[in-house]
Amino acid sequence: MICTTKTPLRVSLFGGGTDYPAYFQRSPGAVIGFAIDKYIYISALKLGGYVDYRYRLSYSKLEQAETVDEIEHPVVRAILKQYGWDEPTDFSIQADMPASAGLGSSSAFTVGFINLMSNLMGIPRNRMELAREAIFTEQKLLMENVGVQDQLHATFGGINRFDFSGDNYRITPINISGVALKTLTDCMVLVFTGIKRRATQIVTQQMENTTARKIDGELGDLLNLVDEAQAVLESRDDVAMLPSRIAEMLHQSWIIKKKLAASVTMNEIDELYEFCRTNGALGGKLCGAGGGGFLLMVVPPKMRARFEKAVGPRRCVRFQIDPHGTQFFGNSVPVP
Numbered sequence: 001m002i003c004t005t006k007t008p009l010r011v012s013l014f015g016g017g018t019d020y021p022a023y024f025q026r027s028p029g030a031v032i033g034f035a036i037d038k039y040i041y042i043s044a045l046k047l048g049g050y051v052d053y054r055y056r057l058s059y060s061k062l063e064q065a066e067t068v069d070e071i072e073h074p075v076v077r078a079i080l081k082q083y084g085w086d087e088p089t090d091f092s093i094q095a096d097m098p099a100s101a102g103l104g105s106s107s108a109f110t111v112g113f114i115n116l117m118s119n120l121m122g123i124p125r126n127r128m129e130l131a132r133e134a135i136f137t138e139q140k141l142l143m144e145n146v147g148v149q150d151q152l153h154a155t156f157g158g159i160n161r162f163d164f165s166g167d168n169y170r171i172t173p174i175n176i177s178g179v180a181l182k183t184l185t186d187c188m189v190l191v192f193t194g195i196k197r198r199a200t201q202i203v204t205q206q207m208e209n210t211t212a213r214k215i216d217g218e219l220g221d222l223l224n225l226v227d228e229a230q231a232v233l234e235s236r237d238d239v240a241m242l243p244s245r246i247a248e249m250l251h252q253s254w255i256i257k258k259k260l261a262a263s264v265t266m267n268e269i270d271e272l273y274e275f276c277r278t279n280g281a282l283g284g285k286l287c288g289a290g291g292g293g294f295l296l297m298v299v300p301p302k303m304r305a306r307f308e309k310a311v312g313p314r315r316c317v318r319f320q321i322d323p324h325g326t327q328f329f330g331n332s333v334p335v336p
Contacts, residue, residue: 003120003330004043007112008035008322009096009103010153011190011287011296013246014253015226017260018219019147020203021139022210024164029219030226031149032174032233034159035322038096040105042112044120047088055080059093075110078141083117097317100196102288107150110134111326119328127325128169131155145203157325161230174230180239181321187243187298189307190317191276193269195292202291206261218259225253247283247298254285264290279303279310 010033018029047056057063057073068086071077076091099105111134118125125133134151138144152162152169159181161172176184209215232245254273258265269286273295276284280303287294294317299307308316 001331002043002045003116003328004041005112005116005119005326005328007040007042007108007115007154007326008157008324009038009040009105009108010035010150011103011188011319012149012153013250013296014229015222016147016149016288017206017210017215017257018223018226019149019162019164020207020210021148022207023219025166027216028163028165028223030161030163030223032159032161032226032229033149033153035153035157035325036103036319037322038103038317038319039322040096040108040112041094042109042116043092044116045090045092046120047090049088051088054086054088056090057093058091060099074142075106075113075137078137079110079113079117082137082141083121085117085121098192098196100293101192102286102290102293103190104150104154104288106144107134107138107146108154108326110137111151111154115326115328119330127155128171130326131169145207153325155325157322159233159321161226175234177236177239180233180236180242183239184233184242184246185320186301187247187282188319189281189297189299189304190287190319191272191295191297191311192315192317193272193286193292193295194315195266195268202263202289203261205263206289209261215260218256221256222253225249225256243298243300244282247281249283250285250296250298251283254283257285257290261290266291269295276307276311280307 012033015031019031023029053064055065063072065071068077068080097103111130114133115130131151135148138146149162159174163170229249276297281297281299284295284297287296
């Protein structure tokens with residue numbers, strides 16, 4: 001029987017940069033963001049002994065391997081090795097959106113694959129355990145230069161605030177009304193820059209600056225926006241003004257974020273951002289670590305047609321909030 005996990009990508013709104021251990025191990029960090037209804041799907045089918053390979057992986061390339069060490073996909077190889085999985089298995093990976101685009105796809109994949117293997121092996125894990133296992137895999141097994149918010153968004157879903165201090169993580173669902181959330185998401189558009197990049201390469205200079213405490217002021221300003229944004233999102237006053245208020249704060253965040261490291265932006269990105277603003281967007285920011293991927297722009301519905309025509313409909317992606325986080329479909333192996 002085929003078993004599948006469905007794991008959402010995410011959009012980070014405020015606080016990005018304070019979710020790296022280099023910062024929150026010495027000073028509390030926090031972020032606000034949400035999971036979106038764009039997913040990574042990972043399926044597994046156990047194979048009989050009649051096939052002439054032990055592992056088969058289908059993603060942007062096709063792999064066949066006899067041993068775990070021969071598997072090229074770094075996350076799959078690391079997790080199968082860590083868990084001691086040696087049963088012949090066919091893995092298939094599909095995604096709604098391109099990888100390396102600032103939407104947390106790498107961490108969503110790690111969360112989804114751990115969720116899949118946990119169920120196949122009969123190892124029950126709650127959501128926080130799944131997130132922590134994904135963080136451990138990326139930071140310790142793979143030695144990736146990543147933060148911790150992406151794994152949490154992919155695991156929990158919804159729109160949340162996550163606080164980090166030392167080894168402690170705290171989740172606080174944003175208490176936003178259904179009307180306010182719909183008003184906000186109806187105005188949000190993802191715009192593809194056409195540039196793909198590896199987040200771990202982009203953040204190298206940022207982490208050096210963080211460790212040297214060169215950007216503590218900027219990170220503090222980003223952290224302050226988390227508190228302000230939570231108050232705005234949870235306010236019941238004048239919901240119609242919510243998109244413009246959030247757009248203004250996103251714009252402030254983007255100005256600050258560009259100071260974290262030179263690699264965060266480039267001329268093409270800045271030009272596209274300003275082009276979006278001159279064609280109806282109230283404000284926005286680049287998603288993820290920077291260097292490419294998707295812009296998140298806030299566009300009033302009455303300006304949407306003009307905006308998408310100017311920017312290009314094929315570059316624009318509409319979305320809704322995913323409320324579930326990573327999900328498993330199939331029969332779990334009973335725990336002995």
